[in-house]
Amino acid sequence: MPTATTTTTYLLRHPTPTELTHIRTQHSTCWAGALSVSQYLTREDHIASTHLTRNGGMTQWVLVDAADADTGGHILASCEAIQKKAFVSHPPVDGEKRVPVEEVVAYGIGSVFTPPECRGKGYAKVMLAMLGERLKRRGGQRVGFSVLYSDIGKQFYAKLGWLPHKSSHIELPVRTPTPARLHPSRVQPLYHDDIAPLCALDTAALRTALSTRHPKTRVAFVPDYSTMHWHHSREEFIGACVRPDLGAPAIKGCITTCGTRWMMWGRDFSVAGPRLYVLRIVDFGPEEGRREDLAAMLSAAVEEAGRWGLGRVVVWSPAESVVGAARAVVDGVVGVERECESIPSLMMYGKGGSGEAEVEWVLNEKYAWC
Template sequence: MDPTAENQNLSLVEATPEQARILYNSENFKVWILISTKDANDTSNTNESVILSACETFKHKALITLSSGQVQETTCYSIASVFTPPQYRHKGYASTLMKLLSDKLRFEFKATFSFLYSDIGTDFYGRFGWKAYSLTEVRFKVDDNLTTLLENPEMVITIDLSNLDSVIQQDYELIKKEFSKLNKKSLVVLPINPIYNWYFERSKHSSKSNEHPKTLGVKILKEQDINNQELSEGFVIWHHDFQYNKLEILRFRSDSPQTTQLLIQRAKQEASIFKFKQVTLWNPDLRLIDLSKEGEVVEMTTKLPSLAWYVDDDNVDWVLNEKYAWC
C-alpha cells in the first residue's frame, strides 16, 4: 500500500544548499523540504532523504496599520515554487507541507502575514488560511514598429542603476506618509531594492543577448504640460520578460491621467525596442486610464494573490498589490 501523509511522521526542514541546488543563499531566501521524521533526525544522511514536497520562502519588510491607526514596520514572507514530485502527488504531502510551513512562519518566525500567488484557484491554499484577493491586469498592445513620438520628452527622466536607489527611497518615504493616513486595517509589502534586483537578475538570465536592458523605468518631472495643467510627479519601474515577450510594470505611481498616459507611452516604446508585444500593469486605478483608447482589462484567474493574516481573524486591506511583490 502506498504511504500517505496521514500515516507517516513527517518533518519540515530547511534544505541544504546541495538539496536546493541554488547558486546562492541568504537569510532572506530559504528552500523548505518535507521529509520523514526519521530522515530529519538522522542529520548525517540528510542529503539522501526522500523529498516528498518542497517550496521556497522570501523574507520581506512590510508596514501594517491596525484598527488603532498605529503604523508598524514588520516582517512577512512570500511563498513560491510549491512542488510535489509526480510519484508522491495525491497523498496529502503538499497539504502537510503548507500546514507545517504556516505554523513555522507564524509561531517560530513571528511573521505578521505571509502571501503567495496561486495558479490552482482558491480552494487548496484557502483551506490553510491563505485568502485570495482579486487581481486586475491591464494589457496594452505594442505595435511592431512603434514610431509615435513621446509627448513632452523633456519631462521624462530615465531610471537606471545611477538613480534607482533615490527613486526607491523617495517612493518609500511617500508610502510611509500615505500609509499613516489610512483609517482601516491595512498592510503593504515594501518595494525596496532586493525585490527589484531579483527581477533584474531574472531578466539578465532569460535574455538571449549579451546586451542586458539598462533602462529600468522612467520618472516624470513635476512641470506644466501642454495644456498648462500641472503634471504630478510619477514613475514606473519595469521588468523585461523575455520568456513571455512582454514588459511588466512592477511598480506604478501616478495620480493623474496625464502622468499615466506619458508613463504608459514610454513603457510601450521600451517594449517596442525589444520587439515585445505587450505591456502589463497590475491593479491600477482604472480612473487614470482611458480604456476607450487603449488597454484591455482582464480579471485574472491565475497568479491570484493569496494572503494569510496572523494578527487576528479580521479582514485586512492589501495596499499596493502590484507585480513587484510577485515571486
C-alpha cells in the same frame, strides 16, 4: 509511496545543497521557461545572492517522512520563502486621527513543488500547513503575514488559509512598428542608480498613507530597493541568456521631468508570453497633467517592450487614471481578472482574518510578486 496521514510524522527541514540542485532540476520542467536546465540552476543561485535573498533572506524547505530522517529521507514536497519588509496598520481605536504603522517581516512563498510520483497524496498540503506555522515564529522580529502567488487557482491555497486577493491587471498590446511615443518630452528614462532614492521616497509616502484612519487592517510590502533589485537581477540574468544581442536591459523605468510621477518595470522573457511588467507606478503629481504624464510613461513602456520584442505591457491593479491613460496610448487594451495564475493569496498572522473583507492589501502591484 504512502498517502499523507495524520499518523505519519513529517519533518520540515532545509535541503542539503545536493538535494536543492536535485529539486531545482526537477522543477525546471515547470519554471525554466526559455532557459536550459543549466542556465536555470545558475539563475536560481544568482537571484538567491541578491540583497533581498542572501544571508538568510531566502530559505528553502523540504518535507520528508520523519521515520526516514536518518537516511536523509525521500523528498515529498519542497518550496522556498523570501523574507521581506512590510507595513501593517489597523483600524483606529477610539478617535485616533493617526494610527501606528508597524514595520514587520512578511514572507513570500514560492516554488511550491511535489515530485510527479508523489502528487495527489496530500504532501503539499502538509508541507504548507507546517511552513505556515514555522514562519510565524522565525527570527526575532514580529512576522506580520505571508503570501503566495498561486498558479493553480484560488481554492487550493485558500483551504490552507492563504486567501485570494484582488488579481486584476491590464494588458497593452505591443505592435510592430510600435506607435509614435506620446508626450516624449514629459519623461526621461530611469537607470539602476536612480532606483534606491526613488524607493526611499515611495516608502516614506506609503508609511504616511497607512497612518491615516481606515476601517480595515491594511498591509503593504515595502517597495524598497532590495525588492526592485531582485526583479532586475532576474531580468538581467535571463535577458543575457535569451537576448544577448540586445545587451543589458539598462532602462529600469521612466520618470516625469518634474519628478512627481514614475514607473519601474521589468522584462519577462517567458516563452508563453513575453511581456514587460510594470513593477510599480508612483503618482505624487497634481491632477493637472496627470493624464498626459501617465500616457507618456505608458507610451515609453510600450516602446521599451517593442525594442525587446515583448508582446505586451502588463500593469497590475491599475488605478482608473492609469486605465484611462493606457487607452489613449494604444488600441486594444484589455482588462484581465486572473482566475488561475498569479493569484495574490494572503495569510495574516495574529488576530483577525486574511480575506478582502478584513484586510486591504495596499500596492498589490507586481513588485510584491515572488
